[in-house]
Amino acid sequence: xxxxxxxxxxxxxxxxxxxxxxxxxxxxxxxxxxxxxxxxxxxxxxxxxxxxxxxxxxxxxxxxxxxxxxxxxxxxxxxxxxxxxxxxxxxxxxxxxxxxxxxxxxxxxxxxxxxxxxxxxxxxxxxxxxxxxxxxxxxxxxxxxxxxxxxxxxxxxxxxxxxxxxxxxxxxxxxxxxxxxxxxxxxxxxxxxxxxxxxxxxxxxxxxxxxxxxxxxxxxxxxxxxxxxxxxxxxxxxxxxxxxxxxxxxxxxxxxxxxxxxxxxxxxxxxxxxxxxxxxxxxxxxxxxxxxxxxxxxxxxxxxxxxxxxxxxxxxxxxxxxxxxxxxxxxxxxxxxxxxxxxxxxxxxxxxxxxxxxxxxxxxxxxxxxxxxxxxxxxxxxxxxxxxxxxxxxxxxxxxxxxxxxxxxxxxxxxxxxxxxxxxxxxxxxxxxxxxxxxxxxxxxxxxxxxxxxxxxxxxxxxxxxxxxxxxxxxxxxxxxxxxxxxxxxxxxxxxxxxxxxxxxxxxxxxxxxxxxxxxxxxxxxxxxxxxxxxxxxxxxxxxxxxxxxxxxxxxxxxxxxxxxxxxxxxxxxxxxxxxxxxxxxxxxxxxxxxxxxxxxxxxxxxxxxxxxxxxxxxxxxxxxxxxxxxxxxxxxxxxxxxxxxxxxxxxxxxxxxxxxxxxxxxxxxxxxxxxxxxxxxxxxxxxxxxxxxxxxxxxxxxxxxxxxxxxxxxxxxxxxxxxxxxxxxxxxxxxxxx
Amino acid sequence: xxxxxxxxxxxxxxxxxxxxxxxxxxxxxxxxxxxxxxxxxxxxxxxxxxxxxxxxxxxxxxxxxxxxxxxxxxxxxxxxxxxxxxxxxxxxxxxxxxxxxxxxxxxxxxxxxxxxxxxxxxxxxxxxxxxxxxxxxx
Numbered sequence: 001x002x003x004x005x006x007x008x009x010x011x012x013x014x015x016x017x018x019x020x021x022x023x024x025x026x027x028x029x030x031x032x033x034x035x036x037x038x039x040x041x042x043x044x045x046x047x048x049x050x051x052x053x054x055x056x057x058x059x060x061x062x063x064x065x066x067x068x069x070x071x072x073x074x075x076x077x078x079x080x081x082x083x084x085x086x087x088x089x090x091x092x093x094x095x096x097x098x099x100x101x102x103x104x105x106x107x108x109x110x111x112x113x114x115x116x117x118x119x120x121x122x123x124x125x126x127x128x129x130x131x132x133x134x135x136x137x138x139x140x141x142x143x144x145x146x147x148x149x150x151x152x153x154x155x156x157x158x159x160x161x162x163x164x165x166x167x168x169x170x171x172x173x174x175x176x177x178x179x180x181x182x183x184x185x186x187x188x189x190x191x192x193x194x195x196x197x198x199x200x201x202x203x204x205x206x207x208x209x210x211x212x213x214x215x216x217x218x219x220x221x222x223x224x225x226x227x228x229x230x231x232x233x234x235x236x237x238x239x240x241x242x243x244x245x246x247x248x249x250x251x252x253x254x255x256x257x258x259x260x261x262x263x264x265x266x267x268x269x270x271x272x273x274x275x276x277x278x279x280x281x282x283x284x285x286x287x288x289x290x291x292x293x294x295x296x297x298x299x300x301x302x303x304x305x306x307x308x309x310x311x312x313x314x315x316x317x318x319x320x321x322x323x324x325x326x327x328x329x330x331x332x333x334x335x336x337x338x339x340x341x342x343x344x345x346x347x348x349x350x351x352x353x354x355x356x357x358x359x360x361x362x363x364x365x366x367x368x369x370x371x372x373x374x375x376x377x378x379x380x381x382x383x384x385x386x387x388x389x390x391x392x393x394x395x396x397x398x399x400x401x402x403x404x405x406x407x408x409x410x411x412x413x414x415x416x417x418x419x420x421x422x423x424x425x426x427x428x429x430x431x432x433x434x435x436x437x438x439x440x441x442x443x444x445x446x447x448x449x450x451x452x453x454x455x456x457x458x459x460x461x462x463x464x465x466x467x468x469x470x471x472x473x474x475x476x477x478x479x480x481x482x483x484x485x486x487x488x489x490x491x492x493x494x495x496x497x498x499x500x501x502x503x504x505x506x507x508x509x510x511x512x513x514x515x516x517x518x519x520x521x522x523x524x525x526x527x528x529x530x531x532x533x534x535x536x537x538x539x540x541x542x543x544x545x546x547x548x549x550x551x552x553x554x555x556x557x558x559x560x561x562x563x564x565x566x567x568x569x570x571x572x573x574x575x576x577x578x579x580x581x582x583x584x585x586x587x588x589x590x591x592x593x594x595x596x597x598x599x600x601x602x603x604x605x606x607x608x609x610x611x612x613x614x615x616x617x618x619x620x621x622x623x624x625x626x627x628x629x630x631x632x633x634x635x636x637x638x639x640x641x642x643x644x645x646x647x648x649x650x651x652x653x654x655x656x657x658x659x660x661x662x663x664x665x666x667x668x669x670x671x672x673x674x675x676x677x678x679x680x681x682x683x684x685x686x687x688x689x690x691x692x693x694x695x696x697x698x699x700x701x702x703x704x705x706x707x708x709x710x711x712x713x714x715x716x717x718x719x720x721x722x723x724x725x726x727x728x729x730x731x732x733x734x735x736x737x738x739x
Numbered sequence: 740x741x742x743x744x745x746x747x748x749x750x751x752x753x754x755x756x757x758x759x760x761x762x763x764x765x766x767x768x769x770x771x772x773x774x775x776x777x778x779x780x781x782x783x784x785x786x787x788x789x790x791x792x793x794x795x796x797x798x799x800x801x802x803x804x805x806x807x808x809x810x811x812x813x814x815x816x817x818x819x820x821x822x823x824x825x826x827x828x829x830x831x832x833x834x835x836x837x838x839x840x841x842x843x844x845x846x847x848x849x850x851x852x853x854x855x856x857x858x859x860x861x862x863x864x865x866x867x868x869x870x871x872x873x874x875x876x877x
Binding site: 489578591 | 775778785786790
């Protein structure tokens with residue numbers, strides 16, 4: 001029944017990837033809620049939210065045909081429903097079991113595309129784990145749940161009709177389910193307003209281009225005029241035998257003066273326009289940086305999970321306090337920070353904290369506290385990881401620095417405590433013994449290296465008896481890019497990877513070489529960068545730019561790396577061969593070569609590229625549709641289905657947003673879910689029907705709760721059709737053509 | 740009227756120099772200095788300062804004196820900032836911070852010994868001339 005899903009394999013893969021992203025977030029939200037609560041029981045709202053999240057997950061999983069996930073989400077939702085009853089006991093074990101399941105489900109979703117057989121075993125294990133969440137698993141109506149997958153425990157309370165209409169989720173043959181679904185890369189989720197800002201910058205670019213093109217047109221005319229003036233000058237001078245005609249010369253001089261004035265005006269205007277272009281490009285760049293921003297929330301949740309695991313492994317009594325969860329920074333940076341934070345927490349638990357007895361003896365609270373604080377400081381992102389433990393003994397650290405031969409006695413005596421603390425993690429540890437949790441020296445080394453690679457630094461402050469704080473200071477925005485790294489004359493250089501297509505070997509002395517059956521010029525980088533050539537065969541990096549290919553000889557190819565692009569600053573700007581620089585893991589600056597300049601050097605006569613593309617004509621529309629659903633996967637699926645029918649589709653994630661959108665635009669079709677945060681489907685429809693513009697607009701409800709009561713309400717509101725999830729194209733088309 | 744100036748006094752080669760404190764952002768020990776091929780000798784290289792790229796200048800070349808030794812990791816340097824340009828000046832030794840008295844263009848230290856008061860804006864302008872005119876069009 002795969003065809004019932006009606007997506008081609010690529011699209012299905014994309015939708016499943018979207019679903020995975022969405023599910024990860026949803027499950028993370030449940031985890032966060034439980035972790036933040038500690039051992040306290042979530043309140044009714046908390047459980048309601050957890051149930052809503054799992055319910056949405058169930059609907060979305062059905063739409064992308066992941067039936068086992070539908071069933072697991074259903075079981076989890078039922079478990080939450082049972083827990084939500086006041087009579088069901090709650091303890092810390094429940095919280096742990098939930099985190100175990102939500103983490104397990106995320107692992108299951110990642111495993112599914114790569115190892116379907118293994119995933120089945122995981123699903124079995126998850127079923128048992130879900131059953132263990134509630135103390136009395138037999139209270140869950142398992143039989144009914146698996147038979148119909150209708151909504152047993154939840155809907156009954158709200159639904160006056162005790163026989164909910166069964167919804168049969170598409171059953172996919174497990175074999176065909178596993179085949180030919182290509183894996184796609186992960187997606188970035190971006191708020192619409194950030195995309196809007198980018199679109200407006202892109203629109204501005206078009207204006208900039210038009211203005212500059214017009215100016216170039218003017219310059220061409222001017223060049224023609226100048227050629228004409230030169231001709232009249234020639235005529236006026238005449239041949240060597242006759243004297244020049246003075247009147248004609250004066251006239252030509254007048255023409256030249258006019259043209260010179262026009263040329264200087266045009267140049268000035270062009271420079272202004274290029275300045276405007278530069279500003280627009282800057283905006284575009286900043287906008288692009290912003291879409292990669294995310295809040296510190298994920299990082300904090302990661303820390304909470306890590307500390308929880310440490311607490312369980314060691315029995316250390318410690319709690320986590322977090323501040324600045326709203327601090328925004330680059331998603332790529334956030335991911336890189338997971339390991340350093342884990343390391344710092346391990347360090348705190350292994351070395352920083354005293355035993356409860358010691359703490360009490362010193363008049364401290366028995367339970368230790370680790371604090372993570374994220375904030376912006378100018379253009380820096382600062383993350384402080386601090387404990388309230390014993391602090392670092394700088395006297396001991398000084399002794400270790402001397403005894404390991406890293407510092408001379410004189411230097412150790414001259415150094416301030418801050419200098420000594422800065423030496424922590426450069427291969428020296430406060431503890432002599434190695435231990436299983438964290439070798440402080442080595443672990444901190446890794447933290448320092450990771451932060452240095454991101455262009456930042458680590459500062460340590462410590463007060464004996466009061467605690468230690470590690471301050472990670474990073475640039476707020478970093479542009480990460482893929483680059484090819486290679487060595488020339490003992491230094492490492494980089495070229496953006498998009499311009500590197502291949503590598504090859506180049507014979508000594510040749511000026512061209514064969515790349516993919518074509519002769520391309522060879523640029524000797526060692527000569528360009530001021531080093532002596534050598535008579536050996538050398539590795540070559542094949543570079544393309546603007547349709548031109550060349551081979552750059554290098555001493556050694558280091559390989560592809562993800563690098564952070566750093567501007568070189570105004571002083572170095574005239575050295576056009578360098579586009580920018582990057583900083584290596586050990587803190588060294590590496591220069592990035594500009595492929596445009598390399599091409600220019602290899603093809604000195606090539607004319608500059610011409611501006612030539614046309615803007616594509618707008619499409620003819622069938623109509624404008626609004627899709628309202630809190631599941632992104634379903635929104636995407638609907639957009640795709642309707643799009644293929646020629647609809648232009650807008651989406652909204654809940655009723656409130658949809659209502660806002662309908663105030664600005666008229667829609668020819670509204671497709672909405674029923675259960676959504678903020679404003680539900682029925683309320684949305686009721687509001688729309690009060691608006692004259694939407695009195696007769698076709699409305700289709702998509703839902704997993706198609707009870708007779710729902711159908712009756714839908715009919716009262718003049719809804720054209722009510723379609724049970726999962727949505728297939730056939731069902732949707734039937735609904736659209738329904739009378 | 741004699742003018743009082745807060746300066747930092749330092750030594751490069753045999754010369755003693757001073758720069759007004761307001762232009763000095765930091766006194767640092769240089770990290771690894773990366774060579775910049777095709778750059779003029781006034782530019783000793785670039786290094787990483789708190790995650791930004793810092794050009795390292797040779798004062799000798801900028802003052803039309805003999806060039807100093809190449810800047811290396813571990814050398815002392817003053818980080819100067821004027822007109823939005825930040826750069827490092829390699830120094831042999833940072834002596835002290837002092838208040839100087841200026842008598843009709845002649846600057847002397849507490850012991851009455853003369854010093855060369857450097858104008859960072861002028862040094863940077865000179866460096867820009869040597870590296871090349873800024874490009875007209877990106």
